[in-house]
Amino acid sequence: MSYIPMPTTPTDSTNTDVHRFDAGTDTDGRARTWLKPEQVEQLRDECLTDTCPTYLQDRDETIITLAYDAGLRAGELVALDVDHVDLDAGTVYLPSRIQKGNPPPATLELKRETVRLLRRYLRDRWKDTDALFPSRSSKRLTTRSLRRLVEKLAIAADVEPQLATGGTGSPSDVTPHTLRHSVAYRIIQVDGGRLEDVQLRLRHRNRQTTDQIYSHLVPR
Numbered sequence: 001m002s003y004i005p006m007p008t009t010p011t012d013s014t015n016t017d018v019h020r021f022d023a024g025t026d027t028d029g030r031a032r033t034w035l036k037p038e039q040v041e042q043l044r045d046e047c048l049t050d051t052c053p054t055y056l057q058d059r060d061e062t063i064i065t066l067a068y069d070a071g072l073r074a075g076e077l078v079a080l081d082v083d084h085v086d087l088d089a090g091t092v093y094l095p096s097r098i099q100k101g102n103p104p105p106a107t108l109e110l111k112r113e114t115v116r117l118l119r120r121y122l123r124d125r126w127k128d129t130d131a132l133f134p135s136r137s138s139k140r141l142t143t144r145s146l147r148r149l150v151e152k153l154a155i156a157a158d159v160e161p162q163l164a165t166g167g168t169g170s171p172s173d174v175t176p177h178t179l180r181h182s183v184a185y186r187i188i189q190v191d192g193g194r195l196e197d198v199q200l201r202l203r204h205r206n207r208q209t210t211d212q213i214y215s216h217l218v219p220r
Contacts, residue, residue: 024177029212031181033161033173037190040068040182043150043174046157055126056136060149062114062121063133063141066092067176069114071183071202073100074143074176080132082122090115099203106203143176150176164216184214 024032035043046052047061067077070092079098086093094106110118131140154161154174161169161178162185183201187193195218199210 024175024181025213030164030216031184031213032164033169033175033178034181034185034217035159035161035174035178036182037186039159039161040064040179042157042159043153046153049156051153051156053136058117058121058124059133060153062117063146063149064153064179065114065117066110067179068182068186069111070108071180073180074146075100077176078131078133078141078143078146081130082132083130085118085122085132087115087119087122094203101205103203103205108201146176150174150179181213185217188214188217189219 043064044061047064048057052060063077066072072080072094076094076098080092084093084095085091090110090112091107092110094108096102096105099106127134127139129139133141135141135145151172151174153159154171157171159171159174161171161174163169180202184198187197187201188195191197195207195210195214198204198214199207202210204210
């Protein structure tokens, strides 16, 4: 995992959804819902069933995989263009304008599995658009459509998210930001990483934000 500021800027595309932000936090500022790795796999598996139209299955599995690998916000994911992805380098580039708060551009390294799915998806996708993820009816997926997709998959797969208050929630509580919170859970609980690692991957400007949202995930 890495966070590498990059000076070069591929083509940016304007997207009105970029700065819509669903923090998915509770009244104490903690991550409200997250998934365990096996639950994310359930969402991926569900993409390859009748829940999704056949021609959208590769797209939908790639969306879930990329969001969970890179820890992208919903607005960032739908704002990505094809030329923001470098399959040979195994990276995704985030221009300042698609990130919350317009921080410096960033390039995130991706796992081999994510790159494999992106390569397959881009080779076979049904619609040729500048946007990495078009929808059935338009050239770019919206955050609303993304939220509906994630919720639909969670309900169909009966995935109950983990709750900050303890126990599990309803599948309808699973949102794109749940996947972002799930990255923090994976880094801390599965990979044995630290809050500093979470801050780098999720691109928080300051450590205080990371501590407030995710310190309750650190084993005591």
